[in-house]
Each structure stands twice: as structure tokens, then as C-alpha cells.
Amino acid sequence: MTDQLPLQRFNHWLEQQPDAVWLRQPVAGVWHDFTWRQVDDQARRLASALLALGCAPGDRVALLAKNCAEWFISDIALQMAGLTSVPLYPLQAPEQIAYVLEHADCKVILVGKLDEPDKLATGIAPHITRIAMPYPTMPTAHDWHSLLARHEPLAGTREQQAEELLSILYTSGTTGAPKGVMLSAGAMARSAAWATSELGIGPRDQFFSYLPLSHAAERFLVQFNSLYSGAPTAFVESLETFASDLRHVRPTVFFSVPRLWTRFQLGVLEKLPQARLDRLLRIPLLGRLVARKIRAGLGLDRARILVSGAAAISTGLLEWYRRIGLTVCEGYGMTEHFAYGCFNRPGQVRFGSVGRPMPNLELRIAEDGEILFRSQTLMQGYYRDPEKTAEALRDGWLHTGDKGAVDGDGYLRITGRVKDIFKTSKGKYVAPAPIEGEIAKCQWVEQVCLMGSNLDQPLALIELSPAARQQSREQVAADLQTHLAVLNSHLEPHERVSHFVLVREPWTVDNGCMTPTMKIRRNVLEARYVDLIERLPAHQPLLWE
Template identity: 30%
Template sequence: MREFSVPAQVTIAGSANLTETLFSRAAEEPGRTVFRRKDGAGWRDVSAREFGDEVARVAEGLVAAGIEPGDRVALMSRTRYEWTVADYAIWTAGAVTVPIYETSSASQIQWIIGDSGAKAMFVESDEHEKAVASVRDDLPELAHVWRIDAPPSRPSGEGDEAVGADLDERRASRTSGDLATVIYTSGTTGRPKGCEITHENLLATARNTIEGALTEVFGLSEGSTLLFLPLAHVFARLIEVGCVEAGVVLGHTPDLTDLVGDLESFRPTFLLAVPRVFEKVYNGAEQKAAADGKGRIFRIAADTAIDYSRAASPGLGLRLKHAVFDRLVYTKLRAAVGGRVTHAVSGGAALGERLGHFFNGVGITILEGYGLTETTAPIAVNLPSDNRIGTVGKPIPGTSVRIADDGEVLAKGPNIFAGYWHNEEATKQVLEDGWFHTGDIGELDGDGYLKITGRKKELIVTAGGKNVAPGPLEDRLRAHPLVSQCLVVGDGRKFIGCLITLDPEAIEPWKEEHGKSSLSAAELAEDPDLVREIDAAVAETNASVSRAEAIKKYRILANDFTEETGHLTPTLKVKRNVVLKDFADEIEALYS
């Protein structure tokens, strides 16, 4: 059993809570810019005082509506400035935020609202209101539903002072051990469970990670980032809190279709994303180069960036080659994300080693981290001073990581959640003497760097008794530009198989380039030229594993996995159990 610990850099006082920093900054630095809001084609600065006033105004409306300390208030919306205002207003009123993905179905809404016992709810759109209305009869505790852009208003006239005084008491009544939010897991393997995250969990993780380990990345008072991940996800939520705590300027954008334009106008100093976003950036650049007749140049430039990153001491020839491509290719990629980004943090899933080296060679260092909802996002993260691509870094300050005898990764520290909401049995299964059992398989090297090698529950055991972790195979195969998603199968079978979907954004230029624009999706899946491309991708993937672990047969599906079809979570993870059920016939065909 191997274990590694990193001492905490910041400790949290017992009386601390998430509202202290925003109101103290509003009083001490009222003119300081803390947010930038989308305003037409540009961005408008939001001062610390303006943010504090808006939070207080909504919080007073919540108090006037009867929200009591400890009450749960649900929040369902895309990523936008008002989300953060509502979140902090709920905390200021002494209540607990229950985030819900804005893409959630009526049945998912019903489960989360009913399970959490939420008394009130913010929604963003007519569709959200209709979905809630369709299950409202089954939610007797839900007393209020407000639009996020029309929150409960502060009462006017008699009683104003009383509400204001009560608000101060509410804020002071919350301490570090009190519940701040119940975040429901995305449910890749079953019904979501509510993770109890305290004020201390968020404060300790944010301050130790952002103000401690990643100070250089976030830049603190001079840093800025544009948040486009869903705020219902723990990773984005921690960034929200971390930016408020550290005074980093935060922007929000809900529309990924215009993400490139927003990045160019906002010009962040660092980025945070899931691996699929970085894959899309790479694939998009490659497709654009191919469409312009410069596909070969881009591939050489990509290989040069990777070689440059991997080289401990690049030789003169490689340095000259890299300098040429920096002028021709890399500067354009950096400009596409605003031109000022030097670092990015990747979490939520595994980032391929090749992709990490590519961006590092381009001049954007991606720091891969690892964590779960139950660990308030990070357990470990790479640092700018020692970024070991292929690992997820060392434990964050204040956290210990242990590898159990069966290879499972265990974690302990102030980032570990309090337990599952109203589910003592599930809590006991994952928490033992303060150690959280992640369910992931990993390795710790002698310097304390963690590498995730698989998912304990997803390990495939072939008929021959070979244990195969599907994650590394899927990550490597998904890095191919034409591949959108894939699912490795083979539990109890003679060999490993795979289901593959094609990237709609990449396949159209490929069809045009190869004179196959008229082919339907079903015909394309059988096209010899396309199959040759996928064969090569599978062969390259298989080169990284033993013969017993290699993909022997695969099936190209006519349609991609999407969140709308129910096959992806909101953070673009494949719902393995749903895909296995819905594509049982296709899987069976691999072995017939």
C-alpha cells in the first residue's frame, strides 16, 4: 500500500462561510472589478459593490418569501452571471443550493427536487417551467418557482429594516461545517445520489488549490477566466467559488456555439475545460487546415509540437522547426482562445497524453487534474512548475492519497464530502475512517504523482480471465479526429470489442474531401475508405496495450451518442449502462 500527503497551505476557521469574502471585498474594495458580463458584442465590468448589492437584494427576497436557514433551493439554468448571483444569494439567506443541469428531463427534475426536499426553485426558460409544472403535483414541498432573471424581490415599505437585519444574522449563522450545497452525481451507472458539500469543503479546496497550488495559473488579482462549463457540475462550481475567493475576474457564457467569438472578445488569461473541449479545438484546427489544403502542414506542425514538448532538451533543428511553425500555426491557435492564455486546467475525464503534449508544444500548458463530486472536484492536479503529462499530478494541499491493495485510489482531507443526502448505506460503502473510496484504479510514483489507470466498477474481465480497463483504450481512440465517442466491451467474452460513433463536425468535411457527400450515415459506416481510417486508429490504439487487451472487432454506429438521446451526461461522459442496454444487438453482433 502506497500513500502520499501534501500539507495544507490554508486552514479554514470554524466560523467561516462562503459569503464572507464577497461582502468584505464589497466594503473594502467597492470599485474593484470582479466579474465581466456579456453586453452585446462586448463585456461590461461588474464591481465588487454591484455584485454584493445584487446578491443581497435577491437574498432579502428569499428571506421575505419564507426561505429558512437550511432550506434547499434548486437552481436550474445555463451558465450565466445570474447563476452565480442566485447561488451566493441562497448562501446569504442561510439556505442550501441544489443545482440541476439545464438539460434535465422532467423525471430527473422530479427525482432531485423530491429527494432533496427543495422548498423553492430558480429556472431559466419556458421549457424549464413547463417541465417543472408537469411534475409539480408530485412535489408538495416545492412552494416557489422563480425565473432566474426575475428573482423574488425585496419587500418595499414597512419591514425593510427587519429583513436587512435578519439577513446579517442569517449570514453569520452559517459556519464552515454547515451544508452549502447538495450536488447530484451525473448518474453514469444509475440514479443520481446527492453529495453533501459543506462551506468548509468549498472554501478549503478553493483556497488550497487556487490561492495555494495554482496561484501562478489564476494570477489572482490580475487573472481572468471565461466559464462555459455547466455550473451544475462540481468542477465549474469550484472555479466560481475560487474566483470569488481569490478576486479573479470571472465571465460566463452559456452558448458554446459562439465560444470562439466569446474567447476572442473576453481574452481570458487561463481556461478550464473537460478533455472533450480540447479534443474539439484540436480536431477543428485540423479540419480547417485540411479544408484549406494545408492538412499535411498541420500534421507536421502537430508532430513538431508534440516532439518539442516531449524533448527534455530540444536540439537546434527541432527548435528552428518549432519556431517556424509557431509563426505559421501555433500563434493562430493561441489567438483562437483570446491570445493571452498560457495555461489551462483539464478535469472531469482523462486527457490523452498526445493531446497534452500537443497543446504544451503550442504554448498552452494543460494541467491535468483528477477528482469527483464527492471530493469537491480536485484530489490531485499538476502544477506549472512540474507538469508531468500522463499523470494527474500530486495531491492538492491538505489532501492524502492512498493506493489500496487492490489498486483502488483512496483520498482523505478537507475536500471530502460529508456523505450522501439521506443515504447512509451508500455513504458507508465509500467512507471508511475518513478515507473516501473513489472506485478508480491508479498508481502513485515515488514523487507522489498519481496516474489513473481504470475504473474499478468498469473493469472488463474477458472469458480468458484477463482484466481490461476500458478507459485508456477509449481515451486513445477518441483522440482520432473522426471519432466522437466509443465504448469498449467484452465482459465475459472471448475478446475485446468496441462501439464507435463518428464526429458530425469532422465527418462532413471528410465526406466532401473524398467525394462522398451523398452517402447516408448508415452507408458511411460501411464505406471502405472510412473503415480504413478507423482501422488505422484502432491499430494505433492497440499498439499501447497487450494482445489480450487489444480491440479485435468494432462496429461503427450510424448516429452519435448525445445528451439528448440519453447516452451522455451533461459533462459528455458516456452512460455506459444505457449504451450497453440500447445497443445490445450491435454488441451481440460483434461476437456472433
């Protein structure tokens, strides 16, 4: 398996289990199954159509759609035709879509389910050919079913090469223009082959796809791990049906991001308030029954591998899930190595860490604390950007830009960003990540952003957790003030936090406070709260915005 490239792996399952279901797609509440044989037929027809439309091997083709079976089919078709996929985030601004399409010189775009298709259409230049997946979407030159019906399946099997450019994944970035990460067929293949082998994922497992496939994490953890394990993947139909779809599918492998793990917790607490849940869980037999019912209600009663990634998750939230019998394994990876990084394996979890390196991945901490990776899963470079490529890839090592520390057992902790360190007005440097990690241990904290550039002392902006909103303001305030006092007792004088500022408005992708991969945009928050910060009362360490 480890030496099979993606098309070879697809053909392996096509030979071994042609009539087994690989993809499950709900449409208007009805589930439609796609076998490996059916995926092969549709992918070959689409590959034939793309070549007939003038695409030549090596050309770039964009994918702009929410998760669906046809996304996977399209990706296989592009590989069959020797084309390079350029996934686009379905909630991107039209200006960013236009930038990526022009930068990658895309000839064709496949569009599918979108929330605001007419708005996004303004970012697609007229010369780019549009093909519609079989869902309501923007006006296109070709629709899925008629296009496939007009073309015979592509004959033969193309010999995929390990070093060929399979996909360009554009990073969302916290600042600046997106960078196009060039990933080869070999790099993407090794990531999935090694991961599925290490975690023992096989055809009897079940994936559930709902996070954007334009991001390396979902593409690696779900799409490619499904392809390499032979396990079926089911898709969510819509936001409204998410909960019922998840309960219907009951995945054995489930990936989410911290913000959504918090949302799942909120759904539980809306039905069963924290105080009552705490009482029930303390009763031995009844507690186990309640926990089992909660797991079933979430649709995670069969889940054996639960993953959190893309951003830091609070240990308080991880502990909450462990109490109901769900151990969430935090991991760490980047687009630049197809998310193949460090991971807390089931049964080998250390909260507060992002786990140990995966097989065949070398980890090194540079003298300045920067995390370096070396592996055969690394990117080829940034598309059309040799300068940034040379900066990121040096002597075979990927310079992540993140800082970390490794304990005696090999577990990695993220301690900050190389460029996130700020200087207070006293001329002292402060690394925010370790302090943010300590603040996030409080159960009332969902997200935190420490800032202090040119201030006398750092301060923390805090978005409260759903559980906090169910408590009295007095209780939350008292606990946070205690937490602040304990925190400061362990910090150096120049690191001590002057204020906890509890913000009203959630930080989201829509309001620009977070990237599409759910990372906090520190510069946006600093600009947004600058006026508030300037008038903080010195005598009031806890402030409700």
C-alpha cells in the same frame, strides 16, 4: 485566506476592492459589469426576499439556470440567508428535476436562462415557489427586478459556520438515481483557498464561465476559485456567441472537458486542414506565428492555466494542443470532495496521468487498486442515504470507486473503475480503462469504449476524431489497423482486442450515451450495439458501422 469561509472571503473583497468588477454578463451583445458592491446589494435584497417568502435557515433552495451573473449572486444570497443551495443541471429531464426537488424538499426554485423552459417546468411541483432571474424563462410567481426592489437589503453579517451545509450537489451518475452530495462551507472554502494559493491565482486573473454550475468542477474551478482569488468572471451569453465571447474575454484560467477540447480543435481544422497545419508548424518562424494566430483566434492567447477534467482526454489531443503552444493540464476529482483532487500543475505536466495530489490531500491506493482520498474537503455524506454514505466513507477515507496507480514521482494514472471489470466467455477478467487509454493514443480516436462481457475477446467501439474525418477512409483504416496490431502485441492473450468498430453517431448527453459530466455510459452503449456485436465478421477486425 485559508481560514476564511465563503461569506468572509466575499466580505474581504467587498472591503478591499468594492468598486472593482467581479462579474461580467453579456445581454444582447452588450456587456454589463457587476462590482463587488453591486453584487452585495443585490444578494442582500434577494436574501431578504427569500426570508420574507417563508424560507428559514437550513431550508433548501434550488437553482435551475444556465451560467450567468445572477447565478453567482443567488448563491451568495442563499449563504447570507443561511439557506442550502441545490443546483440543477439545466438540460436535465423533467423527471430528474422532479426527483431532486422532492428528495431535497426544496421550498423555492430560482430559474433563469433555459433552452426548453416550458418542458422543464413540468418537473417543478406547484407548491414550489418560482423566482425568475432577469432572462426569458418559464412563468414564475416573482421576477428578479421587482422582487429585489420591494425588499431592503438584509442587514448585518451572518456568522457562517465551517460545518454548516452549504450546498447539496446531485451527481449525474452513470447508473441509478442521483445521489445528493452534502458539502459544508468549510470543505468548499478549503478547496478553493488551497487551490488558488497553489496555482498563484489572484485578482489580475480572468475566469470564463460556461460549463454547468450544477457540477462540482465548474463550481470549484471557476465560481469558488474566482471568489477566493478576487479575479473577475465573465459569462458566455449563448452557444451562438460562445466563440466571440471567449475571444472578447481572453481568460487567463480556462477549464473545459475533453469533448469540447475536441470541438475547439475541429474549429481550427475546418479553417486550416491538418496536413497544411503540419507543414506550417514545421517551418520555424512561420510555425510560431501560425500557432500564435490560432491561440488568439481561440481566445486563449492570454491563458496560463488550461484545465481538462470530468473525463479522460486522449494524449493525442493533448499533444496536438502542445504543438500550438497550449499545454492542457489534466486533473481528477469528484463531487464527493468538491473536485479537489489530483492535478498536473503548469510546468509539471505528465501526459497520461492526472497529476499529483493537491496540497493537504492524502492519496492512497488500496490493495485492490482503488483510489482513496483523505482531506478536510470531503463531503459530509449523501443526503438521506446513510447506507451509501457508509459505503463511500470508511475510516475517514473516501472510496472513489476508481482504480489507479501512482508512479515514483507521485503522478496518478487512472486504470479503471472497480466495478467496470468484465469477464469474457473464457472466464477471464479484463480491466477496460488501461486498454482504452492505449487505444486513445491514436490521433484518429476521439472516444473509445471497450466491452467484452461474455464475448470470446474484447472489442472496442470508437468514435472518430474531427481530424480523422478530414483524412481519407483508407488512411484512417490503415493507421487504425496498425495501431490495433501494435496494441495486441503488448496485451495478454485474453485481453487482445478482436475488432475496432467505428461508430457513425456521436455519443452525446442528448442521446443518453454520456452523463451530463461527459462520462460514457458503458451500459447504454452495450445495449445500443448488442445486435451489431453479435454479427461481427471474424475476418474483418476493422468495421465501419
